Amino acid sequence: MHSGLNDTERHLAWWHAKQGNAKIVIGTRSSVFSSFADLGLIIIDEEHDGSFKQQDGVRYQARDVATYRAKQQNIPIILGSATPSLETFVNAESGRYNLLSLTERATKVALPTIELIDLTRQPTNDGLSPGMLEAIKATLSKDKQVMLFLNRRGYAPVLYCKDCKQAAKCHRCDSHLTLHRRVNRMRCHHCGYEGQLQTRCGACNSAEMIDVGEGTQRVEDAIALRFPESTVLRIDRDSTSRKGELAEVLEQARSGKADILIGTQLITKGHDFPNVGMVGILEADQGLYSTDFRASEALFQQILQVSGRAGRRDDVGRVFIQTNFPENPFFEKVIKHDFIGFAKDLMKERKAAQFPPFGSFALIRAESPHQAQALQFLRKARHDIQPSDGVRLMDAVPAPMERRAGRYRAQLLLCSHQRSALNHTLALWLHLIATDKEAKKLANSVRWSLDIDPLDHF
Ligand SMILES: [Zn+2]
Numbered sequence: 001m002h003s004g005l006n007d008t009e010r011h012l013a014w015w016h017a018k019q020g021n022a023k024i025v026i027g028t029r030s031s032v033f034s035s036f037a038d039l040g041l042i043i044i045d046e047e048h049d050g051s052f053k054q055q056d057g058v059r060y061q062a063r064d065v066a067t068y069r070a071k072q073q074n075i076p077i078i079l080g081s082a083t084p085s086l087e088t089f090v091n092a093e094s095g096r097y098n099l100l101s102l103t104e105r106a107t108k109v110a111l112p113t114i115e116l117i118d119l120t121r122q123p124t125n126d127g128l129s130p131g132m133l134e135a136i137k138a139t140l141s142k143d144k145q146v147m148l149f150l151n152r153r154g155y156a157p158v159l160y161c162k163d164c165k166q167a168a169k170c171h172r173c174d175s176h177l178t179l180h181r182r183v184n185r186m187r188c189h190h191c192g193y194e195g196q197l198q199t200r201c202g203a204c205n206s207a208e209m210i211d212v213g214e215g216t217q218r219v220e221d222a223i224a225l226r227f228p229e230s231t232v233l234r235i236d237r238d239s240t241s242r243k244g245e246l247a248e249v250l251e252q253a254r255s256g257k258a259d260i261l262i263g264t265q266l267i268t269k270g271h272d273f274p275n276v277g278m279v280g281i282l283e284a285d286q287g288l289y290s291t292d293f294r295a296s297e298a299l300f301q302q303i304l305q306v307s308g309r310a311g312r313r314d315d316v317g318r319v320f321i322q323t324n325f326p327e328n329p330f331f332e333k334v335i336k337h338d339f340i341g342f343a344k345d346l347m348k349e350r351k352a353a354q355f356p357p358f359g360s361f362a363l364i365r366a367e368s369p370h371q372a373q374a375l376q377f378l379r380k381a382r383h384d385i386q387p388s389d390g391v392r393l394m395d396a397v398p399a400p401m402e403r404r405a406g407r408y409r410a411q412l413l414l415c416s417h418q419r420s421a422l423n424h425t426l427a428l429w430l431h432l433i434a435t436d437k438e439a440k441k442l443a444n445s446v447r448w449s450l451d452i453d454p455l456d457h458f
Pocket residue numbers: 161162163164165166201202203204205206
């Protein structure tokens with residue numbers, strides 16, 4: 001069961017599950033709500049994956065819903081991952097969950113070696129360092145495929161005026177426009193806005209516009225130029241937008257027809273490319289110094305996931321990571337594939353700060369076409385909320401990216417080391433919003449939502 005089904009197919013699948021004709025149901029996030037005749041076991045694979053959380057509309061975490069269902073029906077649930085979420089890891093450590101460790105890989109192949117390329121000593125050209133280029137050459141000479149990972153599509157993330165230093169910005173978001181060279185368009189990756197390539201600066205009319213930074217398209221061009229004999233395949237949302245195109249491209253990659261694969265996170269998830277001998281991670285630094293406290297956890301998970309694509313069958317794979325911070329202790333653990341060690345360090349930090357999973361967060365988000373309105377609603381909410389013991393209220397603040405798709409966004413964070421206290425506090429406030437005339441009126445003037453256990457804080 002997945003979003004690609006049409007209504008008839010979906011209905012049929014639902015019916016087969018409900019009637020018990022289907023003995024095994026395999027599904028994506030929303031299939032957690034399926035009806036079953038006689039459910040006996042739930043398995044959540046890659047349980048750490050953020051896509052289990054629905055981020056809009058009805059916000060829910062499918063993994064947690066599944067855990068709840070299993071408990072309700074008194075059946076076992078298995079959460080599987082090589083890089084478990086800290087939430088799950090804490091439950092396993094404390095004995096609430098049984099920890100089953102797999103000490104061997106599915107195939108007998110050893111884990112890939114992970115090496116760092118120090119960008120402070122090796123500057124990049126089009127996102128590629130001399131060390132990375134050399135590794136690519138060596139891999140190709142052994143008739144192995146190369147996979148390059150860069151989580152940024154488009155050609156260049158910023159188009160910049162040389163004269164007045166202004167960047168081309170989306171007029172609806174607080175964000176740069178990404179240059180898409182193939183179609184000569186500028187696109188906003190936040191709201192979907194698309195416009196013509198700017199040849200002149202919008203601020204000073206200078207014609208000196210330069211593109212800065214790399215997306216997958218630029219890397220594709222640079223690689224094609226340096227390795228003209230090799231077939232290059234780019235795998236990102238732009239190259240796979242038609243229905244069925246992704247499956248086609250993945251099959252091309254798997255069959256070994258392409259020598260060098262360049263992709264975003266689309267290539268990381270569970271695909272088996274038997275002939276990939278090397279993985280190059282072009283940029284790993286963004287998650288290291290992020291304001292999002294979950295960024296390093298996600299980065300570690302992503303690195304190990306991409307690394308897992310190297311050397312699946314008969315050979316030990318090699319992984320190269322370009323970074324400006326090779327001395328960061330984060331990489332010490334990465335090189336050893338020591339996610340558990342990393343998770344234990346991270347847990348100490350989270351515990352000290354009372355951050356999840358040791359505390360619970362709830363985020364009230366509001367947005368409005370009028371700048372003051374979203375904040376006004378949240379300030380009133382902050383005033384109205386009667387925090388139970390142990391619940392802390394932060395200030396109502398503009399979102400890190402305040403304007404998106406023409407709407408101003410603001411947020412109010414609530415924290416507590418006790419979930420029940422947090423729930424109680426929110427229930428009281430929700431009751432007030434439903435019954436108090438003034439609060440209700442203000443709430444109706446903005447678009448707002450309540451996110452329990454928010455995964456991103458934007
Ligand atoms: Zn200018």
